[in-house]
Amino acid sequence: MYDVIIIGAGVIGCAVARELTKYKASVLVIEKNEDVCTGTSKANSAIIHSGYDAENGSLKARYNVEGNRMMDELSSQLDVPFKRIGSLTVCTDKARAGELHALKERGERNGVQGLQVLDREQVLELEPHIADDVVAALWAPTAGIVCPFKLTVAMAENAAVNGAEFRFDTRVENIYSQDGAWHIVTDKGEYISRAVVNAAGVYSDVLNNMVSDRKLSITPRRGDYILLDRAVDGYVSHTVFQLPTKLGKGVLVTPTVHGNTIVGPTAIDIEDKESTATTADGIDSVIAMSALSIKALPTRQVITSFAGLRANEAGHDFILGEAEDAEGFFNCAGIASPGLSAAPAIGRYVAGLIRDKLELSEKTDFIAQRKDILDPKKLSLEERNALIKEQPAYGTIVCRCESVTEGEIIDAIHRPVGARSLDGVKRRTRAGMGRCQSGFCSPRVMEILHRELGIDLTQVTKSGGDSYIVNSRTKDGD
Numbered sequence: 001m002y003d004v005i006i007i008g009a010g011v012i013g014c015a016v017a018r019e020l021t022k023y024k025a026s027v028l029v030i031e032k033n034e035d036v037c038t039g040t041s042k043a044n045s046a047i048i049h050s051g052y053d054a055e056n057g058s059l060k061a062r063y064n065v066e067g068n069r070m071m072d073e074l075s076s077q078l079d080v081p082f083k084r085i086g087s088l089t090v091c092t093d094k095a096r097a098g099e100l101h102a103l104k105e106r107g108e109r110n111g112v113q114g115l116q117v118l119d120r121e122q123v124l125e126l127e128p129h130i131a132d133d134v135v136a137a138l139w140a141p142t143a144g145i146v147c148p149f150k151l152t153v154a155m156a157e158n159a160a161v162n163g164a165e166f167r168f169d170t171r172v173e174n175i176y177s178q179d180g181a182w183h184i185v186t187d188k189g190e191y192i193s194r195a196v197v198n199a200a201g202v203y204s205d206v207l208n209n210m211v212s213d214r215k216l217s218i219t220p221r222r223g224d225y226i227l228l229d230r231a232v233d234g235y236v237s238h239t240v241f242q243l244p245t246k247l248g249k250g251v252l253v254t255p256t257v258h259g260n261t262i263v264g265p266t267a268i269d270i271e272d273k274e275s276t277a278t279t280a281d282g283i284d285s286v287i288a289m290s291a292l293s294i295k296a297l298p299t300r301q302v303i304t305s306f307a308g309l310r311a312n313e314a315g316h317d318f319i320l321g322e323a324e325d326a327e328g329f330f331n332c333a334g335i336a337s338p339g340l341s342a343a344p345a346i347g348r349y350v351a352g353l354i355r356d357k358l359e360l361s362e363k364t365d366f367i368a369q370r371k372d373i374l375d376p377k378k379l380s381l382e383e384r385n386a387l388i389k390e391q392p393a394y395g396t397i398v399c400r401c402e403s404v405t406e407g408e409i410i411d412a413i414h415r416p417v418g419a420r421s422l423d424g425v426k427r428r429t430r431a432g433m434g435r436c437q438s439g440f441c442s443p444r445v446m447e448i449l450h451r452e453l454g455i456d457l458t459q460v461t462k463s464g465g466d467s468y469i470v471n472s473r474t475k476d477g478d
Contacts, residue, residue: 002026004354005184005193007172007207009033010041011148011340012332013199014155015347021162022351023360028191029156029164030184032171034464035424036417037152039201041340042427043225043276043308045265046148046256047239049338050087050140052107052115059318061110064338066345068142074344078154079372080147081257087143087239088123090293092133099243100138107140114141129235131295143239147257148340149427150372153417155347158370160416162363167191168420169464172200175210175329182328195328195354202273202311204319204333211326216319216333220273220309223265224282229301229435230259240293251289253297258430263290263297269312278307303435310336320346321353330354373411373429377403398448399441401434409445413452420453422446423463442469 004020006013009031020027033039048071054061075082091097104115116139123130123137130137160166167188174185175196184191198207205216233255242250253263266282287299313319313334323329330350335342354360376384376394387407388395394407412419412428419425422432425445432438432445446460446469461467 001181002028002191002193003358003360004028004195004197005030005182005191006197006199007184008039008199008201008204009036009156009166009168010039010199010201011037011152011155011343012335012346013197014152014159015343016197016199016332016350017159017164018155018162019347019351020354021159021164021363022366023355023362025358025360027159027164028193029159029166030170030172030186030191031166031168034168034421034461035419035427036156036166037149037427038423038463040309040311040335041148041152043306044148044223044310044337044340045225045252045254045262046145047087047252047254047340048082048144048146049341050107050115050143051110051112051338051341052103052138052140053244054110054338055317056106056109059320060338060342063318063320063342063345063349065111067338067342068144070344070348071144071146075146075151077368078151078158078370080150080154082144082146083257084142084144085238085255086139086141087241088118088127089138089140089241089243090123090130090134091136091243092131092292094135096243097136100136103138112140112142115139126238127236127240127294129294129296130240131291131293134293145239145254145257146340151340151343153428154370154372156417157415158367161367161370166417172207175207177211177326177328194358195330197330197332197350197354199332199335201335202309204311204331204335205313208323208331208333211329212323213325214323216331217314218334219269219312219314220271220275221312221336222268222270222275222282222307222309224268224278224286224305224307225262225264226283226286226299226302226305228261228263228298229303232261232298232301233259235298236261236294242289242293251286251292253290253294258433260303263287263299265308273309276307276309278305282307304437312336318342318346320350322357328357373408373415375408376405398444399429399431399434401436401440402430404429404431404441406448409448410452413449419449421449421461421464421467422469425449446470
């Protein structure tokens with residue numbers, strides 16, 4: 001029997017797992033897909049919001065602001081790229097300029113610091129390519145950008161180093177309570193625990209409704225994005241939002257920590273919890289809407305498009321804590337935007353509830369620090385040459401677009417909670433995220449996975465499951 005089983009290995013589940021491993025407890029994370037960060041956590045705006053937008057008194061407001069404040073120390077501990085670049089929420093209609101002041105006041109009540117309403121000239125000083133119709137903007141200097149893949153993987157790795165176990169390709173089919181313990185029935189067998197954390201994203205309503213009469217309803221909200229090549233780096237220097245509507249913060253334009261520019265999302269409510277295909281209409285809408293805030297955005301530099309699903313709950317707020325009629329079952333449900341920003345604070349809060357519930361004692365040997373995969377590009381020429389002499393794999397470039405070496409890919413595979421697929425390698429190293437989008441490096445990455453994991457090439461997948469790339473061999477031998 002485990003003390004705690006966490007269902008879902010996205011950013012929320014991994015944040016809870018890391019926090020729980022600060023205590024003397026056996027922790028298991030169950031994930032239906034083949035890796036961490038394969039759902040909502042892998043397809044979002046990669047923004048750490050300041051927290052001005054959420055309604056005063058809401059859980060979104062509280063944990064957004066708390067999570068934002070935790071990011072500097074957390075990113076330092078876990079060696080995750082994070083930058084406080086600030087955000088601008090632009091207004092293109094003088095008649096709506098008062099809404100900026102209302103947002104400022106709301107943000108200040110939420111505890112956001114440094115908010116200012118800027119006139120057009122002040123906005124131009126920050127963003128020279130701002131659209132001609134922009135008359136004013138709300139400046140939020142505490143907003144930032146982060147790599148959601150790196151953050152989620154880092155928390156998972158750190159949790160694993162501190163004792164958490166992970167089970168992938170394991171789908172939960174039923175949950176029930178018996179004799180004071182929770183039984184989690186999966187397609188790979190049954191697991192038992194004293195407490196359960198429901199961090200299942202768009203499926204969190206399904207799990208809650210298995211055990212509670214307080215039913216939840218999650219509507220997947222699809223968001224389409226485009227990603228621009230790093231050649232566009234510097235065209236936009238801050239996160240640029242549009243005045244929010246009831247469907248969200250509109251189409252944003254923002255740099256990423258890796259030098260790309262991301263544009264999106266749309267906000268389309270759908271029924272299928274697995275439908276992440278982009279549409280031509282969605283992409284056209286993203287491009288058209290971006291022109292309301294940034295002029296002449298070089299969209300000919302698009303290198304890929306993608307879509308993610310937000311877990312939009314009917315009450316429009318996070319649902320956190322122990323279910324009233326299911327003792328020991330803790331929800332992290334309805335975690336839509338600003339879920340990424342709030343994740344560290346949600347993890348700390350939920351772990352604290354479980355600590356008190358199970359009367360867990362604190363560890364004295366918790367390892368807070370974690371180092372990311374070694375990146376030779378960050379070394380001096382002398383250091384790089386010495387590394388290659390000692391480990392020649394760091395001298396072999398596999399991904400030309402992102403200059404990713406064989407040594408980095410080997411490291412990604414053999415780390416705690418290591419990569420097992422092309423996408424797993426991509427999330428950890430960026431091999432395949434460049435201009436050619438894996439066109440050159442995929443075969444070589446497949447060969448490395450085949451060699452390092454000891455599996456046949458026909459068993460190498462793009463993203464787990466049935467996403468095989470090689471159907472069969474045409475001749476014997478490697």
